[in-house]
Amino acid sequence: MNLNIALLKGDGIGPEIVDSAVRVLEAIGKKYDHTFNFTPYDIGGVAIDKHGIPLPEETVSGCLAADSVLLGAVGGPKWDTLPGNLRPEKALLGIRAAMGLFTNLRPAKLYPALKGDCPLREDIVANGFDIMIVRELTGGIYFGERGMREGKYGEEAYDTECYSRMEIERIVRVAFETARKRNKKLISIDKANVLESSRLWRKIVHEIAEQYPDVECADMLVDNAAMQLVRNPAQFDVIVTSNMFGDILSDEASQITGSIGMLPSASLNETTKGLYEPIHGSAPDIAGQNKANPIATILSAAMMLLYSFNMAKESQNIIDAVDKVLNEGYRTPDLAHGAPALTTVEITDKIIERI
Ligand code: NAD
DSSP, X not given: OEEEEEEEEESTTHHHHHHHHHHHHHHHHHHHTOEEEXXXXXXXXXXXXXXXXXXXXXXXXXXXXXXXXXXXXXXXXXXXXXXGGGSTTHHHHHHXXXXXXXXXXXXXXXXXXXXXXXXXOTTTTTTOOEEEEEEEOSSGGGTSOEEEEEETTEEEEEEOOOOOHHHHHHXXXXXXXXXXXXXXXXXXXXXXXXXXHHHHXXXXXXXXXXXXXXXXXXXXXXXXXXXXXXXXXXXXXXXXEOHHHHHHHHHHHHHHHTOGGGOEEEEEOSSXXXXXXXXXXXXXXXXXXXXXXXXXXXXXXXXXXXXXXXXHHHHHHHHHHHHHHHHTTOOOHHHHTTSOOOOHHHHHHHHHHHO
């Protein structure tokens, strides 16, 4: 296959980790006879410096024209004092909206080789865990009506959670399809005991569940889910939830893996196009030092191969190579706890050797 990938390297460690993922994709292309064409575009702080805005039009049109998009990270202290609409992070909301990315897939997996990094008790994670969170990304309270007003007690602020049937149906279907490809277990998380929007969410989940009799589906209240994630994370396989609940729970799930530099993500729309990025930020404290862990970005590229290009064996090849490198004991400084560690480039070399 011949595919065009837009590269949004961004700020901080972004360029280093995206370069690593590009090298891995090139190795996959060579092995399986695919051509990946990479075109870089500016986003975030670097775009502010060059163009005066965090998301130039050229970046948006380049991403829309590409077959898929790989993003590093944006932001850093240099741009922290700019007004909200000029902040690097604003570009993330802008590109998600422009591409219509309503699905966010966030895996949280505890690698057997990294059990020691998990902050939970050993007996709780004896068998590891492998969770896929399907988060709605373009609706709900983050996009609802909001404002300030004078109320009975003076100044008031409000935000509104609103979900349409269409928005719920499409994300719930993605979740059932995802569950079908995994262990056929789906938990839908809501707050249906209090919120009207959650009651509609739950009703639609039950309707769609009838079309997926092979998938075991249950509801869970969000407060209970927050507890269950630390009490027994292995009970979860696929989770589907709204934008805000997903935002919070996916960060909780990533923390219990203990290794922020390991976790990829995919944001998808109705087409096969997607935006793939590590869940961590631009790590300005270690930028430009060849110290960053590139694995989250490399695994994001593996998700791209699977979800955008339907290349299951190529994707698995990357995942297996990462597993091997970790099982052989190689670590970047974030996972080495002071022991000798490999640089960004060196660990990428090890992964490529195992492809
Ligand atoms: P961060 O994720 O950048 O860093 C948190 C800590 O984790 C730091 O100590 C960092 O060194 C470490 N870390 C993160 N990724 C790592 C990796 N791959 N390898 C090794 N260590 C890693 O979060 P932060 O410090 O809160 O934010 C820094 C900047 O990133 C801010 O400007 C923030 O707005 C931005 N940010 C961007 C995104 C994004 O682009 N999607 C997400 C979160 C934060």
